Amino acid sequence: MTLVNDAAPAVRSTGRKFRAFTAKHLEELTARAGLTPDERLATRAVATVLPFRTNAYVIEELIDWDAAPDDPIYRLVFPQPDMLPADDVAHLSDLLRRGAPKAEIDAAAHAIRVRLNPHPAGQMELNIPSFGDGKIPGLQHKYDETVLYFPKQGQTCHAYCTYCFRWAQFIGEPDLKMAGDDALQLRDYVKAHPEVTSVLFTGGDAMIMGEPVLRRYIEPLLELEQLESIRIGTKALAYWPQKFVTDPDADDMLRLFERVVEAGKNLAFQAHFSHPRELEPLVVTEAVRRIRDTGAVIRTQAPLIRTINDDAKTWETMWRAQTRMGMVPYYMFVERDTGPQDYFAVPLARAVDIFRDAYKNVAGVSRTVRGPSMSATPGKVCVDGVVEVAGQKVFALHFIQCRDAELVNRPFFAQYDPEAVWLDDLKPAFADRFPFER
Template sequence: MNQAGTRRFRAYTSKHLDDLLQRAGLGDEERLKVRAVATVLPFRTNAYVVDELIDWSAAPDDPIYRLVFPQEDMLPAADVARLADLLKAEAPNAEIQAEANRVRAQLNPHPAGQMELNVPRIGVEPVPGMQHKYPETVLFFPKQGQTCHAYCTYCFRWAQFVGDADLKFASDDIGQLVRYLHEHPEVTSVLITGGDAMIMGEPVIRRYIEPLLGVEQLESIRIGTKALAYWPQRFTTDPDADATLELFEQVTESGKNLAFMAHFTHPRELESPLVESAVQRILGSGATIRTQAPMIRSINDDAALWSGMWRRQLRMGMIPYYMFVERDTGPQDYFAVPLARAYEIFRDAYSTISGLCRTVRGPSMSATPGKVCVDGVAEIAGEKVFVLHFIQARDPALVGRPFFARYDPSAVWLTDLRPAFADRFPFEPTGEAALLTA
C-alpha cells in the first residue's frame, strides 16, 4: 500500500494556515486577508487532503483547495479589512475574537430554526444535542463527534466548530436519546451527525450505537460522514478500522439498516484506491452507502461533473441520494448557485445517467418548513413559474404535493421566492396564525 495508506492522521489548523497559503503562491496581503476570514469561519484540514487531493499547481483555483481553504472574498470586504488590520497590529486576541463574533452573528449560524424549532423534549424539559424536525427521524449530535477530519468551506454546520458554546449543540447522554425514542414510537430512524461521527474512535462510537440496537421500533441508523473523502484510512489502516467494521456488522446482523450518508463534493475525492478499498469494506459489513453533496459555485457547478460523479459512485456500489442547494448560512453569497441554474445543471446531469443512478433527488433546499425540491420551470396560464414539492416537511400532509413560485432567475433560497397563483405558499400560516407570526 502507498504511503498515504499507512501514515497516521495529521491535522492542520489555523496555526498552519500561513505556511500552507504560501504553498498556494499567495502574497503577504492575500495571506493576511485569508487569515482574517479564518478568524470567523473555521479552518481544519489534514495531510491526506493536502498531499493527495489538492493540485497545488492549480491553487488557489483548484476546486479541492477552494473546498477546504478560506477565500478572502467569502466575507464582506469591510469586515475582512477590519479583521486584517487587527491581525496586522497584533491586537489582543480578545479584541480579535469580539470582532469575529460580531461578523459571525450576521451569518445566520443556525438556519432553519435549528436551535428553536427542532428541539425535542422529555416532559417539559428540552433535550440537548438532538433535533426532531420530521416525525420519523431524530438527529443526534454526539459530544465527541463535533469536529471533522477536515472542514468544508461551505459547511452549514460551521457554527459547531468555532469554539462558541452558545452556538454548539451536542450530547453525551445516549440514555436520554433512548428514553426519548421509547416515548416517540413514530421515530424509525436515527441520524448520528455532527461534525462527523466517524471522527470518533470505535470504543466511543460503540457506546452510542449499541444501545440503539435494543430499540425495537428503529428500522435504520444513519451516520453522516465525509470521512470516505477526507480520511478513507478510517476504514482501512487506522488501528481501530477492523473493530469499527465489526461494529457495523453487529448493527446489520441485528436486523437494522446501517446507512452511511457519505458526502462527496467533487469527483477527485473518489479517485484514490484507498476510497475504493474503504467503500468495499463498508459494503462488506452489510451497510449501505448513500451519497450527497450541495452544489457549490466554483467547485462543482457543472453538469458533466455531477453525472460523472454519480456514475462512478454507482460503479463502486454506492447509491446517489441528494443534490442539495447551498444553505442560507455562512458564506452563502459566495457559494450559492441561483435555483434556476441549479435546476438546469441537475436536469442536464440527470438526463445523461441510467435509471439506477436516478435514485438521486434535487436540487433540494433544507429550509425551515422542510426539504423543498425544485422540480422544474414551466409556463402555466402565461406565467413562468418554478414547480416545487416537499420531499420532507414538518407537516407531513405537504409531502409530495406540488406548489408554484414565481420565476426569479436570481433567487437562491426559498425565502427569495414568492407564491404563484395564490396569496401564500401552502406551508405559510393562515387566519389568526398568520397575524400572530406577522
C-alpha cells in the same frame, strides 16, 4: 489523476498517521498556493470568523497545488478572502497586522458571525424537543420519523468544508454548539416516541469518534424494535478513508457496523462527496468495499457549490463513479442560507439546469438522486423545474420532507426569479401564500 473504475484494484493502503492542519498553518500553506502577503493576511482574517481545519491526506493526495488557489479541492477546504464582506475582511486584517489583543480580534469575529445566520432552519428554536425535565442536549426532532443526534465527541471533522452549514459547531462558541453525551437518554426518547423509525448521527462528523465511543451510542438503540435504520452523516470517506482501512480500530468499527445489520437495522452511510477527485484514490475504493461488505448501504450527497462543483459534467462524473463503486446517489443540495452563502450559492434556476443536464446523462440506476433540494425551515423542498402554467413562467416544487407531513410530495408553484437562491427569495404563484404558510 484518473477517475477510479471497475478495473482498479482494491488494495489496502499503508496510509499515514492522521495529521491535522489548522489556522496556525495557514501562512505556510497559502504561500504554497502562491498567494501574495496581502492575500495570505486576508485569508487568515476570514479564518478568525469561519473555521479552518484540514489534514495531510487532503493536502498531499487531493489538492492539485499547481492549480491552486483555483483548484476546486483547495477552494473546498481553504478560506477565500471574498467569503466575507470586504469591509469586515479589511478590519480583521488590520487587527491582525497590528497584533491586536486576542480579545479584540475575537470580539470583532463574533460580531460578524452573528450576522451570518449560524443556525438556519430553526435548529435551535424549533427542532429541539422537551423530554422529562427539559430539553435534551444534542437532540433534534424536526420530522416525525427521524431524530438527529449530535454526539459530544463528534463535534469536529477530519477536515472542514468552506461552505459547511454547520460551521457554528466548530468555532469555539458554546452558545452556538449542539452536542449531547447521554446515550441512554437518546434511547429513552426514541422509545417514548414510537413514530421515530430512524436515528441520524451527525455533527461535526460521527466518524471522527473511535469505535468504543460510537458503540456506546449505537448499542442501546439496537434493542428498539421500532427502529428501522441508523444513519451516519460523514465526510470521512472523502477526507480520511483510512478510518475504515488502516486506522487502529478500523476492523472493530466494521464489526460494529455488522452488528447493526445483524440486529435487523438498515445501516445507512450518508457519505458526503463534493467533487469526483475525492473518489479517485484507491484507498477510497477499498474503504467503500469494506463498508459495503458489512451490509451497510452508502448513500451519497453534497451541495451544489459555486467555484467547486457548479457544472453538470462534474455531477455526472461523480454519480457515475459512485454507482460503479456500489454507492447510491442520493441528494444534490442547495447551499444553505448561512455562513458565506452569498459567495457559494448558485441561483435556483441554474441549479435546475445543472441537475437536469447531469441527470439525463446517467443510467437509471444512478437516478436515485434527488434535487436540487433546500433544507429550509418548513422542510426539504425540491425544485422540480421551470415550467409555464397559464401563460406564467414558474418554479415547480414539492416537499421531500415537511414538518407538516400532509404536504409531502404535493406540488406547489413559485414565481420565476432568475436571481433567487433560497426559498425565502421566492414568492407564491397562483396563490396568496405558500402551502406551508397557512
